[in-house]
Amino acid sequence: MKTNPQLEDLKLSLLAQIQSVSKEKSTIFLEEADQLHFPNSKNEEWKYSSFSVSKDTNYTLRTGQGKAMASIHAEAFEGCHLLVFLDGAFTESLSSTEVLKGLTIKKINHLETFTSAYENNIFNQLNGSTAHLSGLSIQVNEKAIIEKPIVIFHCNSYTESAAWVQPRIQVQVGERAEVTFAEIWQSDGAQPVVTNAVQEIDVKKSAIVKWFSLEKGNKDSSLINQTRVETAEKAVFQHLVVSLGEGFIRNNLEIKINSTEADAHMYGLSIGSAKLHVDHHTFINHKAVNTTSNQLYKSIFSGKATGVFNGKILVDQVAQKTNAYQSSKNILLSTDAKVYAKPQLEIFADDVKCSHGATIGQLDEEPIFYLRSRGLDEATAKQMLVQAFASEILMKVENKSLHALFEAEIMAEMERLVSK
Amino acid sequence: MLKIENLHASIGEKEILKGINLTVNPGEVHAIMGPNGSGKSTLASVLAGREDYEVTSGSVTYRDMDLLELSPEERAREGVFLAFQYPIEIPGVTTINFLKTAINEIRKHRGEEALDAVSFLKRMKEKSKLVEIDQSLLSRSLNEGFSGGEKKRNEIFQMAMLEPRLAILDETDSGLDIDALRIVANGVNLLKTPNNATIVVTHYQRLLDYIVPDFVHVLWNGKIIKSGTKELALELEEKGYDWVKAEAALV
Numbered sequence: 030m031k032t033n034p035q036l037e038d039l040k041l042s043l044l045a046q047i048q049s050v051s052k053e054k055s056t057i058f059l060e061e062a063d064q065l066h067f068p069n070s071k072n073e074e075w076k077y078s079s080f081s082v083s084k085d086t087n088y089t090l091r092t093g094q095g096k097a098m099a100s101i102h103a104e105a106f107e108g109c110h111l112l113v114f115l116d117g118a119f120t121e122s123l124s125s126t127e128v129l130k131g132l133t134i135k136k137i138n139h140l141e142t143f144t145s146a147y148e149n150n151i152f153n154q155l156n157g158s159t160a161h162l163s164g165l166s167i168q169v170n171e172k173a174i175i176e177k178p179i180v181i182f183h184c185n186s187y188t189e190s191a192a193w194v195q196p197r198i199q200v201q202v203g204e205r206a207e208v209t210f211a212e213i214w215q216s217d218g219a220q221p222v223v224t225n226a227v228q229e230i231d232v233k234k235s236a237i238v239k240w241f242s243l244e245k246g247n248k249d250s251s252l253i254n255q256t257r258v259e260t261a262e263k264a265v266f267q268h269l270v271v272s273l274g275e276g277f278i279r280n281n282l283e284i285k286i287n288s289t290e291a292d293a294h295m296y297g298l299s300i301g302s303a304k305l306h307v308d309h310h311t312f313i314n315h316k317a318v319n320t321t322s323n324q325l326y327k328s329i330f331s332g333k334a335t336g337v338f339n340g341k342i343l344v345d346q347v348a349q350k351t352n353a354y355q356s357s358k359n360i361l362l363s364t365d366a367k368v369y370a371k372p373q374l375e376i377f378a379d380d381v382k383c384s385h386g387a388t389i390g391q392l393d394e395e396p397i398f399y400l401r402s403r404g405l406d407e408a409t410a411k412q413m414l415v416q417a418f419a420s421e422i423l424m425k426v427e428n429k430s431l432h433a434l435f436e437a438e439i440m441a442e443m444e445r446l447v448s449k
Numbered sequence: 450m451l452k453i454e455n456l457h458a459s460i461g462e463k464e465i466l467k468g469i470n471l472t473v474n475p476g477e478v479h480a481i482m483g484p485n486g487s488g489k490s491t492l493a494s495v496l497a498g499r500e501d502y503e504v505t506s507g508s509v510t511y512r513d514m515d516l517l518e519l520s521p522e523e524r525a526r527e528g529v530f531l532a533f534q535y536p537i538e539i540p541g542v543t544t545i546n547f548l549k550t551a552i553n554e555i556r557k558h559r560g561e562e563a564l565d566a567v568s569f570l571k572r573m574k575e576k577s578k579l580v581e582i583d584q585s586l587l588s589r590s591l592n593e594g595f596s597g598g599e600k601k602r603n604e605i606f607q608m609a610m611l612e613p614r615l616a617i618l619d620e621t622d623s624g625l626d627i628d629a630l631r632i633v634a635n636g637v638n639l640l641k642t643p644n645n646a647t648i649v650v651t652h653y654q655r656l657l658d659y660i661v662p663d664f665v666h667v668l669w670n671g672k673i674i675k676s677g678t679k680e681l682a683l684e685l686e687e688k689g690y691d692w693v694k695a696e697a698a699l700v
């Protein structure tokens with residue numbers, strides 16, 4: 030494979046840096062990473078999303094040790110527990126772990142990783158190679174009901190050069206436990222940052238897990254998330270991601286529904302008025318009878334924002350009575366904004382209800398006329414319709430504290446959208 | 450209040466209105482009848498400002514203003530209201546939500562103060578009773594999951610809330626059973642004052658049993674070919690439209 034020389038240099042530099050901080054612990058990952066390359070657009074999975082880094086920039090691998098920042102406004106997360114990843118590593122001193130009853134939190138020392146559909150993937154191997162330095166393992170006890178959401182706040186303090194960070198989170202939620210997580214990604218834009226993150230979530234029998242993610246990029250930030258989930262019998266897993274701002278965002282979300290009567294819900298809302306690139310690759314594997322998955326990904330783009338939605342549903346032969354729904358709805362407010370949507374269905378069972386659809390277009394004229402005919406001016410009518418479009422996703426953020434947080438960010442982004 | 454003179458309008462290459470003349474005074478109710486495809490909805494849409502139609506000649510004067518120069522929202526703020534033939538669904542926008550904005554836009558335009566929440570709710574309660582619409586519908590997404598009758602009642606409810614000077618009801622009766630028809634008509638009648646006027650566009654005479662028009666006009670092939678009083682509606686009901694068409698052909 031032909032590779033971009035700049036990315037090849039970056040790879041060598043990262044491998045050397047990892048080697049020097051991590052010693053023999055990461056040998057396997059490093060050896061594998063050495064055989065791989067950063068993807069280019071010839072790679073089918075990266076056709077519309079070219080990963081690139083800032084020119085003539087050295088990326089320094091950070092695995093924590095950042096200086097505590099004044100800019101963590103804990104009050105923004107009122108009503109939540111707070112876990113902080115500073116410069117890519119879990120930082121206990123900034124986190125509020127003492128009040129977390131029903132959970133065990135520790136650093137990852139031994140990495141047992143889920144198999145991935147994107148196995149052969151350099152990001153994965155790179156992240157794995159520093160998991161023992163920066164990772165966090167969370168165990169939610171059986172039957173524990175964690176009332177307050179657990180916010181996982183990712184921030185960066187390193188300003189000497191561009192940074193490369195690799196947070197990793199492993200979560201196991203015990204039988205009949207209920208818990209909500211919210212990852213908040215923030216990059217202040219002082220220096221370019223690439224965040225190469227992995228989340229692995231193991232949802233046991235009858236557990237209910239909600240996982241939210243608020244991704245706010247800037248023009249020099251790249252965020253690559255690989256989220257792998259496995260769910261057991263009667264488990265309910267909900268994933269909801271809101272992507273705003275600028276920069277490059279790639280989310281690989283893989284869910285394996287391993288056992289019967291389990292549900293998975295996936296939602297996305299992307300809003301961008303400038304150079305935002307958001308790529309959602311979802312992969313849902315139904316592996317047992319009587320399971321349901323439901324995907325709704327929406328975007329509102331103006332300026333040069335671009336969205337990619339690639340949703341793959343695999344229904345194994347044994348997975349009879351599967352319900353799998355997938356929908357991608359996109360509003361483009363400018364001629365330079367683009368969306369590529371592609372469903373991929375592989376269905377090997379015969380008793381399956383499956384639907385997929387994608388819409389891409391401007392705001393409909395009819396509702397605009399309707400509202401204008403009642404006295405609203407055009408801009409107000411459009412704003413109301415765009416808000417209504419977004420509200421279908423925002424509505425799913427039921428927790429009050431999180432709802433307020435997400436709503437404020439979405440509204441602010443929306444204002445930038447219509448003021449352009 | 451409204452004076453339409455020699456109005457011609459097309460969509461694309463196709464001319465649909467071919468010289469409409471109509472004068473409406475305050476306090477009057479006009480019925481516009483005619484066979485399907487004669488241009489009734491087009492007339493209603495042109496008056497409300499739908500941009501799909503191009504007015505090729507003629508004029509519309511509304512309260513000494515050139516109506517055709519006004520945007521749809523300016524018309525609404527000046528008191529023109531269209532009850533849609535096919536009220537659309539708008540997911541995520543509730544009736545209450547946009548009506549509050551609409552009322553205050555209209556009030557601002559008239560130099561009045563914004564309606565406070567309490568007065569708004571009071572007015573809502575009162576008007577929803579008038580058209581017998583369940584208040585819970587009003588805080589749901591507009592028309593989503595509403596029955597045909599509920600959609601039409603919601604249109605009349607909005608009319609009651611906005612208190613227009615000129616209301617245009619586009620086939621508000623279509624698809625309504627007799628109870629819903631009576632409720633809708635009753636709402637319209639209760640809203641009638643000496644200062645406002647109503648244009649009722651309808652295909653059937655049965656609505657006119659409830660909303661008694663001062664004048665009835667027959668629209669055919671883009672022109673008003675006959676005008677009369679409420680007796681004309683009864684005659685049309687009995688004899689159909691052919692005799693009017695024949696009469697018009699002779700002229």
Ligand SMILES: Nc1ncnc2c1ncn2[C@@H]1O[C@H](COP(=O)(O)OP(=O)(O)O)[C@@H](O)[C@H]1O
Nearest residue numbers: 460463465483484485486487488489490491492
């Ligand atoms: N959007 C449109 N494009 C093309 N023709 C149209 C359109 N809207 C209406 N027409 C045509 O204009 C004529 C008048 O339609 P309309 O005003 O709906 O009549 P009515 O309300 O009396 O049934 C019909 O022949 C109809 O087919």
